[in-house]
Amino acid sequence: MSRDDYTGSMNNSPSYQIAQILVPALVALTVVALAHYFTLKREAANKRREQRIGYLIAAYRGLSKGNNHPRLYEVADDLEQAVSDIQLFGTPEQIQLAQAFGDQLGRTQEADLDELLFELRNSLRKELGQKPVSGRILWLRIGRGEKQKS
Numbered sequence: 345m346s347r348d349d350y351t352g353s354m355n356n357s358p359s360y361q362i363a364q365i366l367v368p369a370l371v372a373l374t375v376v377a378l379a380h381y382f383t384l385k386r387e388a389a390n391k392r393r394e395q396r397i398g399y400l401i402a403a404y405r406g407l408s409k410g411n412n413h414p415r416l417y418e419v420a421d422d423l424e425q426a427v428s429d430i431q432l433f434g435t436p437e438q439i440q441l442a443q444a445f446g447d448q449l450g451r452t453q454e455a456d457l458d459e460l461l462f463e464l465r466n467s468l469r470k471e472l473g474q475k476p477v478s479g480r481i482l483w484l485r486i487g488r489g490e491k492q493k494s
Contacts, residue, residue, distance in 0.1 A: 403426035
């Protein structure tokens with residue numbers, strides 16, 4: 345039997361024909377499974393990122409309500425929730441700043457939020473793909489007098 349006869353008969357064997365079908369099918373199945381796995385991981389990471397950003401935006405808003413507020417007790421719930429969320433979702437620097445704010449507020453009944461708010465603003469802008477900004481933050485407080493009684 346010549347070499348060509350041997351390889352020719354091997355190419356026609358049922359096991360060779362099955363291998364020609366199974367190997368590409370297994371490779372394709374593996375590629376699809378890996379693509380699905382990595383898509384799921386990316387979606388989960390994006391969901392965690394979106395959730396983290398949402399909590400930190402809410403914390404920023406809560407802290408900004410309290411910054412320079414004349415009656416801090418009116419926004420106490422917002423401040424407490426903001427500090428709590430920062431301790432859960434914030435960066436180590438943000439957590440340290442939030443804890444320093446809480447410690448100072450507990451000791452002196454006054455505390456500065458500017459540094460924490462600057463850090464949150466810069467971090468959130470970076471996460472959202474926005475250009476960084478510098479300079480102070482404008483805190484607008486509009487006095488609300490009691491409604492006139494007729």
